[in-house]
Amino acid sequence: MPEKRVTNDDLAKIMDTSDEWIRSRTGIGERRITEEKTTANLAAGAARKALDDSGMEACEIELILVATSTPEYYFPNTACEVQAAIGAENAAAFDLSAACSGFIFALNTAHAFLQSGMYRNALVIGADVMSKVVDWKDRSTCVLFGDGAGAVVIRSEDSEKEGIRQGIMGSEGKGGEVLTCRARSNANFLTGKEPDTDYLYMNGQEVFKFAVKKVPECITRLLEETKTEKEEITYFLLHQANYRIIEAAAKRLKLPIEKFPMNIEHYGNTSGASIPILLDEMNRRGELKRGDKLVLAGFGAGLTWGAMLLTW
Numbered sequence: 616m617p618e619k620r621v622t623n624d625d626l627a628k629i630m631d632t633s634d635e636w637i638r639s640r641t642g643i644g645e646r647r648i649t650e651e652k653t654t655a656n657l658a659a660g661a662a663r664k665a666l667d668d669s670g671m672e673a674c675e676i677e678l679i680l681v682a683t684s685t686p687e688y689y690f691p692n693t694a695c696e697v698q699a700a701i702g703a704e705n706a707a708a709f710d711l712s713a714a715c716s717g718f719i720f721a722l723n724t725a726h727a728f729l730q731s732g733m734y735r736n737a738l739v740i741g742a743d744v745m746s747k748v749v750d751w752k753d754r755s756t757c758v759l760f761g762d763g764a765g766a767v768v769i770r771s772e773d774s775e776k777e778g779i780r781q782g783i784m785g786s787e788g789k790g791g792e793v794l795t796c797r798a799r800s801n802a803n804f805l806t807g808k809e810p811d812t813d814y815l816y817m818n819g820q821e822v823f824k825f826a827v828k829k830v831p832e833c834i835t836r837l838l839e840e841t842k843t844e845k846e847e848i849t850y851f852l853l854h855q856a857n858y859r860i861i862e863a864a865a866k867r868l869k870l871p872i873e874k875f876p877m878n879i880e881h882y883g884n885t886s887g888a889s890i891p892i893l894l895d896e897m898n899r900r901g902e903l904k905r906g907d908k909l910v911l912a913g914f915g916a917g918l919t920w921g922a923m924l925l926t927w
């Protein structure tokens with residue numbers, strides 16, 4: 616995480632908002648904002664910690680996937696920047712863009728590569744610097760987001776009992792206009808247009824409706840497909856966008872909210888980074904026990920959504 620904490624009260628000094636409004640609507644109390652570090656810097660920091668935990672050397676890594684929608688460059692991709700920063704010279708490295716569902720899409724993709732036998736391990740990272748794409752004059756969106764990165768190392772092992780069991784992913788491009796961040800339009804000598812960039816745009820209420828419907832639906836489908844009872848799951852780690860979305864999902868699934876850990880109060884919505892950051896915090900606090908069944912679930916721009924069942 617970037618070190619700089621920005622509280623709701625800090626924001627209230629520069630825009631017409633309040634701690635009360637932000638907390639009651641979203642559960643967010645503060646977020647981290649990076650001043651110097653790029654998406655790749657944060658991603659590489661998380662990658663180093665994940666490698667330390669895994670006991671693997673960077674040069675052993677065969678695949679690096681970075682889920683991000685806020686890269687520093689169109690090219691090279693962020694994963695290549697990470698590869699260079701950590702010295703993982705034997706890895707193939709590429710980015711994957713699925714906004715707040717990005718980490719689930721990347722983990723699922725890496726899992727498929729491992730299952731196919733093409734690679735034996737992968738470093739999967741979710742990293743976003745949302746502070747550079749939000750409009751700091753739009754109080755309805757800028758207060759929601761934060762910067763950060765999280766990473767995991769996965770590797771192939773013959774174990775029926777542990778590891779990633781199954782992932783599912785879905786997309787609905789025709790609903791995509793409710794949450795967008797434009798890159799560049801066709802600016803060239805034929806169109807006569809100047810290159811432009813745009814800020815993040817969100818229709819918050821439509822995204823809210825989509826999330827509270829889709830997340831329980833996709834978790835239910837995942838549990839059905841894997842013949843798992845919801846009571847068997849120790850924790851559901853949902854993308855941290857809004858505590859009210861998470862509460863609504865718990866309610867629809869008829870599950871106690873205690874099964875849905877949250878850290879949104881401290882980091883806001885860190886997009887593709889939120890799920891691995893939460894996973895890491897719980898792991899470091901010793902809250903995850905070997906054999907625990909976990910469901911990870913993300914949702915976001917695209918529209919996209921996905922969930923994954925794993926045994927810790």
Ligand code: UT7
Pocket residue numbers: 631632633636637640641715754755756758817818819820822823856857860884886914915916
């Ligand atoms: O990863 C997915 C990312 N997206 C999401 O998770 C977003 C999902 N949506 C939401 O979380 C909610 O829709 C929001 C938190 C974004 C907004 O909550 P809401 O209850 O839907 O509020 P609203 O947009 O209907 O706005 C209510 C009022 C408006 O004032 P009026 O028109 O009622 O006078 C806004 O102008 O709140 C005002 N408002 C604010 N007031 C203080 C909007 N932003 C702020 C603000 N501070 N930051």
